[in-house]
Amino acid sequence: MASPTTIQQRSSSISPTSPLQRLSTFKETHINTKPNTPHSSSSSSLDTFSSDPIFSAFLSPDFNSTTFSSQALSSGSAAACAEKLEEGIRLLEKQLRSEVLSRHDDLLSQLSSLKDAESALSIVRSGITTLQSSVRRVRSEIADPHRQIKVKTIQLSNIHQTVEFLQSSVRVLRLIKKLKDLMELAEIEPEKLDLSKAAQLHKEILSLCEENSLSGITFIDEEFSWLNETGNRLRSEAMKVLERGMEGLNQAEVGSGLQVFYNLGELRSSVDTLINKYKNQGIKSVSAALDMKAISASSSGSYGPGGIQRSGTPQIGSGGKAKDGLWNRMNVCMDQIHSIVVAVWHLQRVLSKKRDPFTHVLLLDEVMQEGDLMLTERVWEAIVKSFANQMKSTFTASSFVKEVFTVGYPKLFSMIDNLLERILQDTDVKGVLPAISLEGKDQMVAAIDLFQTNFLALCWSRLSDLVNSVFPVSSRGSVPSKDQISRIILRVQEEIEAVKLDGRLTLLVLREIGKVLLLLAQRAEFQISTGPDARQVNGPANSAQLKNFTLCQHLQEIHTRISTMMLGLPTVASDVLSPSLGAIYGVACDSVTSLFQAMLDRLEACILQIHEQNFDVHGMDAAMDNNASPYMEELQKCVLHFRSEFLARLLASFSTHARSTGAETICTTLVRRMASRVLVFFIRHAALVRPLSESGKLRLARDMAELELAVGQNLFPVEQLGAPYRSLRAFRPVIFLETSQLGASPLIQDLPPSVILHHLYSRGPEELLSPLQRNKLTPLQYSLWLDSQGEDQIWKGIKATLDDYAAKVRARGDKEFSPVYPLMFRLGSSITENAQTPQKI
Incomplete structure (x- = not known):
């Protein structure tokens, strides 16, 4: 360990000048202190541990004692391992003791530095206390001015807000005074009321009150009741002007009314309200037109016992009046729908033209957003939907209305068509969309499709029943009378006359008539007599042939009369009936074609006998012989027979009609073709005569004259035969x-x-x-x-x-x-x- 003297020397060598400096010196000493004793012994011990198979496991960061114990027990040398571990513990304790002893001086030095640090901290603590005292003194000196500034700021803000309130209030009062003066003048002279200016003042007053939150100011709140009354009056007057302008189609009045609502800031809502009102009027008008209780009440004066029947049929005896009442109500309904749609279109037209004079905003843009339906489309859609639902409902619920509208469908359709035409005509203005589109027209017409289907079915039923009664399936031998055929033609004419004013409906009815004519052709074809009796030409006309003649005449009458009806109709109408009329014409021809073919075959057989004659006769006697050849005499007899027995019967009934119309009938056509064929056939075989002497030429010329006379008098005027007659006239001089x-x-x-x-x-x-x-x-x-x-x-x-x-x-x-x-x-x-x-x- 280092001695006290050594520690004191180290301390005196640092000699810090202040506690903070001493603290800093302490930290440096702590950081830079290095051990005096080398680490060779500790390093050698760690190396020993790291190389040892048992102790090295304890140096691993992921050491697990449980795993180590399990391995030691499973190895079978747990006791030896425990002894080794105890030995390692003793070695580590020894090493730690050696380290402490070798670093004893450094530890004492660090302890002295800690004491110096505590002394420095106490000095710093004293300085902080002094600083806090100074801060409290400064805070007490500036707090009072800050408080005063805050109070003055609040006071200034309140004064400023009060001034703004006063200015806004004064402005509101001035505007109210102007509005009152304007309204008082209107009380004296109502016609001088400027609704647009009054609405602008009213809107500005309300906007100022709302923007500046002036509610709660006594003298302003006192005026709010009057402002509300004035606003309601302005709205009422503006709506009156607007509706009057729409009803009278006056653009100036409509524009004035719209400007008032725009100035009030209520243009969109007001227009929506007005549109809804007109939609409801249209819906109510449709409902009232088909109100069977009201119709029955108006026709009978009272409901009487039982009132309306469950089927919607009026009381007994009042059906005619109820029918007239229904049509009258439908007329009124059509007029009301026309007025409503035109009025809304007029409103839409003004909206699309008028702009605000100050902002230049188009009023239509204020009312509609992108993708919205046009005003007329909204109203028309509602009316058509109501009309379709009402028609469907009455079709199901009221047999009376169903019958009236089915039988009178042309009249119902004419009403709808007239309504649509009137609307389009009255809204046909250049540069402006019409009130309804083609799709809208189709929707209205489609609403009565149920009655159209029933009407066409009724038309078919009437005509087919008539045909079935005239040509019954069960009786093949019966031939209808002329009156029965006339009734069919008259019925067809009536069906066409009922719908001829409308082209579309005419085509629909003509299709039904075409079906009936095909049915008639089938039934008539079934009645035609065939077989040898129908083709015999040697005897008088038998019953089978007379029956065929009658059928041919009837079918010819039907074909001619109906073709005449088609002359006044467009070409497309005639095209609809052309297949059916062609079928009628074909059956009429079939009824007599076999007879005409048999007559022609007989006449050709007579002409073929020319090759049995001797035209090589020489001498004066032959030249002077004025008698016709035997084959020509036989041909003349056949022609006379055909004329008296067959052609006279067929052509007599057509002569009057053919002269009046100038039309060629089926029989005249067949006769003309037969006459032309006879001339052509004769010329062909006369040219084949060989040899031909001069006397033979004279005889052949006489035969030609006899043929011309026989054909012209009994079959057809030869002058009208064209090329065959010219050939006959030319061949006579050619042979000479x-x-x-x-x-x-x-x-x-x-x-x-x-x-x-x-x-x-x-x-x-x-x-x-x-x-x-x-x-x-x-x-x-x-x-x-x-x-x-x-x-x-x-x-x-x-x-x-x-x-x-x-x-x-x-x-x-x-x-x-x-x-x-x-x-x-x-x-x-x-x-x-x-x-x-x-x-x-």
Whole structure:
């Protein structure tokens, strides 16, 4: 250990000048003190411990005594381990004792430094006490001025607030005085009341009171009752002006009313209130129009016993008045809806144009936000929704209203359509949206779709019942009377007349009429008689044919009359009925087509007998014979028979109507086609006659004259047949022309080239075989082939015969051909050229 003398020497060598300095010196001494004795012994002990397998475990930071004990016990040398541990403990104690002894002087030195530190701390403690005393003295000196400043500041703030209150109060009183003067002047001269200025003053007064919290000031609170009354009066007057302007469509009044509410700061709420009011008016109007109790009461004067029945039917005997009352109420409802929608549209129009004169804010922007519905859309949507619900409700609950609106749907639809047209017409202003859109129109029309469906079903039912009664399914042999057919036509006309003022509804009804006409065509087709009886032409008209004639006449009457009705309607309406009218026309034709085909076949059979006649007769007697050929006499007899037994019956009923309208009937069309076919067929086979002498030509010409007379008098006026008649008239002189004159004759322009070519065979040598002879066909077979071929194909067949003839001539060694050969080639070449030349339209 260090001696006291040594410690005293160390202390005197530091010689601090103050306690703080001594404290600092102590800390340095503590930090810089180093042991005098080396650590070799302790280091060697630690090294021994760290290298020892048992003691090294105790140096690990994660040492676990439980784990160590468990390992020691499991190793089987717990006693030896315990002895080693005790030995280590003794070694550590010894080492600690050695360390303390070796550092004895340093420990004593540190103890002396602690004493110096305590002395320094006591000096510092004394200085702190002195400092605290000085601070308390300074605080007591400045506290009183601070308190006085705080009091004066509060006083100044209160004075300033009072001045502001006084200024605001004075301003409010002045504004109230102005408002009172304005209102007193209005009491004397109401027309001079400036509502906009009064509203602006009222709003400014309330804003000042609210912003400056002037409530509680006695003389201002006393004025609040009057201010509230004045505000209510301004609102009431402004609403009157606004509603008057909306009803009278006066933009100036509407703008004045809106400006008042804008100045009051209540524009949006006031407009919303007004819109809700008009919506409620529209809803009430719809409800009142369909109030069956009110309708029945107005029609009968009292409810009487039982009042309205459960089905919504009025009392017995008052149905007519109730019906008239319902329609009158619907008219009133339509007028009210029109007035409401136009008034709201007028309000919306003014809002979209008017701006505040000071802020230049558009009033519509104050009323609506982005994404909001337009004012007219809000009102229209509410009215349409109410109208649709009411219509649906009455359709289900009131059989009376259902029947009235179903039967009178055209009138109901006309009311709705007129309403929509009036609204669109009255709100059609350039640069301004109309009151309702196309979608809005469709919504209103859709509200009565239930009645439209019922109306169309009723239309179908009325017409189909009539058709079923005229053409019953159970009776095939019955033929309707002319009066029954007239009733069907009259019913169709009535259905069209009821809706013709509206194009859309007309198309819907025409579709139902089209369905009925198809049904009628099916039933009529079922009544047509078929079989040999319907096609016989040798005897008088039998019952089956007379039945078919009657059906044809009836169907023709229906087709003609309904087609005439369509003339006054748009083309699209006619297109709707075209398929149905076509079906009627087709069934009418089918009823007599087989008969006409049988008559035509009989006449063609007569004409085919021309090939059994000898037209190569020579001599004066043959030339002077004025009698017709036997086949022509038979044809004339057939035509006379057909006329008297069939055509007279078919054409008689149509003659008057055809003359009055100028229209061609089914039968006249069939007769005209038959007459044209007879002329064409005769010319074809007359051209095939071979050989043909001069006497034969005269006889053939007489046959043509007889044919023209028979057809013109008994079938159809030949002058109206067009090309077939011109061909007949041209062929008669052609047969008398020289072969050399044929090529340049203008007569051949009226004849098909095949007719001229076939006729030229009669002028050629016998070795020039016709296609009929070359192919060994009968006249009927060749005629059927000609019906299915065009002029170019016929020329190919003729050319083949010309080539055969040319080959025979060359085989004989002759150098000259018959004069008809080059002429036929020239005519055939013209056919080919015409076929290759594109037709110009």
